[in-house]
Amino acid sequence: MSETLHIVGGGMAGSEAAWQAAEAGLNVVIHEMRPHVATFAHKTGDLAEMVCSNSFRSDDDERNAVGLLHWEMRAAGGLIMEMADRHSLPAGGALAVDREAFSAAVTERLRAHPLISVSEEEVTELPSSGNWIIATGPLTSGALAEAIRAETGAEQLAFFDAIAPIVHAETVDMSIAWRQSRYDKGETEEQRTAYLNCPMTKPEYEAFIDALLAAEKTEFHEGETAGYFDGCLPIEVMAERGRETLRHGPMKPVGLTNAHKPAEKAYAVVQLRRDNALGTLYNIVGFQTKMKYGAQTNVFRMIPGLQDASFARLGGIHRNTFINSPRLIDAQLRLRSKPNIRFAGQITGVEGYVESAAMGLLAARLAVAELAGRELAAPPPETAMGALVHHITGGADAKTFQPMNVNFGLFPPIDAKGGRKGRKDRYKAYTDRSKIAFNEWLAGQD
Missing domain, CATH: 2.40.30.260 (Elongation Factor Tu (Ef-tu); domain 3)
Incomplete structure (x- = not known):
């Protein structure tokens, strides 16, 4: 493809989005203001820097919703999960990583990709043309937050983490x-x-x-x-x-x-x-x-x-800046008032490293399909990724919308025919159903 996708923010969501888009043949520009413009929590200029914890939480893909999301991202060729696995640390049933090694590896892989370039500048306005993903995360700069607020009319974009x-x-x-x-x-x-x-x-x-x-x-x-x-x-x-x-x-x-x-x-x-x-x-x-x-x-x-x-x-x-996604973005993660702009990551109201990266992966794949003239629906709500995107684009009440981790409460209920299922069996049924649906979604893109 000759099109260019601009991604604002080089965190988990932006890094994953850049990888997915470039692997699909798009030219990608990552706009990352660090290290020239610092934030409170970041210490380096590396992409995908982890600041709150070194844990991706449970890696159990059979009875845990975030573990299932790990599985889906691995199945979709996610860079974040590949690097997390490569730089994992012992953490019982959780997936913890060596933070510095992880971020350095993601940065090296992205900078080495022939279709990806990194622009170290601060984006302060919402672009009116071109193809963009805003993935600035919880520490969106004040100027860009003001631009979003002016465009959307949202009265409150921030809470504290x-x-x-x-x-x-x-x-x-x-x-x-x-x-x-x-x-x-x-x-x-x-x-x-x-x-x-x-x-x-x-x-x-x-x-x-x-x-x-x-x-x-x-x-x-x-x-x-x-x-x-x-x-x-x-x-x-x-x-x-x-x-x-x-x-x-x-x-x-x-x-x-x-x-x-x-x-x-x-x-x-x-x-x-x-x-x-x-x-x-x-x-x-x-x-x-x-x-x-x-x-x-x-x-x-x-x-x-x-x-x-x-x-x-x-x-x-x-x-921590986030938008009222149920009100402001559509099922394609596009800003309703400026559909050339998609949002991804924590700014959409998902919480957690993996959830943020998953929304980056999805935003990129949706953008790639649109630029290729194809229709691609988000993953079905029976999947972890689909449950998340459904929640932020209409499943949640806009009046009370708050950031959310992936959890089985976001999934369509399991039909417990033949008697009541115990919790472990019910969770296993959720993950079995999800894996089938996610594999079908991936197969539909080939």
Whole structure:
């Protein structure tokens, strides 16, 4: 093809979209403002840089919706999944990656593609001509966000997201902490011991909650109002919902046995997940926070095993921009008022690395088909990718629309003929049905 597809944003969605389009024969220009224009969370100019976590979450493609989405993207020749698999780390039943190696590999592959070029500039307006995908993610620049707001008339495009701290592994006290994945998940010993666990007694937990609630927090700027995405709540916001909330959330002690004191049940457990291939860095699972830096070090060092912890990165809070997709974009991911522009990734209201990349993959394939004069419908709603796109383009109520991870609640219900199915059997039925439908969708493009 002689057409050119312009992609704004070189994150998960933009990188996947560029790969899919170029592999289909389109010339692609990735417009990525980093490193010339920095963001709060990004540290490099690499494409597909991971900033909030190093986990793609569950890789179980038989009973888990995000694992099923992994499967679909692999089946569609997704670059993000290929590089994630190549640079994976032990993480029990989850897919975690070496962040720096992963991003470097995606960047190298895209820059080496003969049909892809990278323009290091900030796009500040919505183009009126040409073929475009806006995949600027949760940290869309202020100028472009204003342009989107002016075009769509949306009154609110932003909520706030938080990132978790990372600890130097050598500073964790292993006479207190122990290695174990919850319920010993994983096929190998390395996978079954992928997490570090720090136990708490009830008095230690209560003191931690008191300190957490009293700590100095980062406040919103004047005039900024927003809600949090429930899947990435700051721990202090969770604690404010009830003193036991954390103990039934990221600090739940179930499925873990203290290797130092097997007969003693911890009241709460803080888990740390390996963050790089060398095993020198660990992130504190579920500990997104808006505490100020000084308060973070004081509070987190109250965790048994982290009393002498050194932090490679402290947590933080940042703006997350997304559009009201059910109102603004059509089933082809095109902006209704400017159909030469598609949106992809977290800005569409999907949440998570894999979900974002999946929308990039889909936006590119839809663009390729349109430019070739072919009609391509989105994957059917029985698939993980189809369930997501259906949700953001009409399945969700525009009045209450909020970002969403992929989950089986977005899928058409399974007909449980012959009796009620148990949860595991029902989830397996969802994934079996989805794989058939997704393979048929792919076959229709050959």
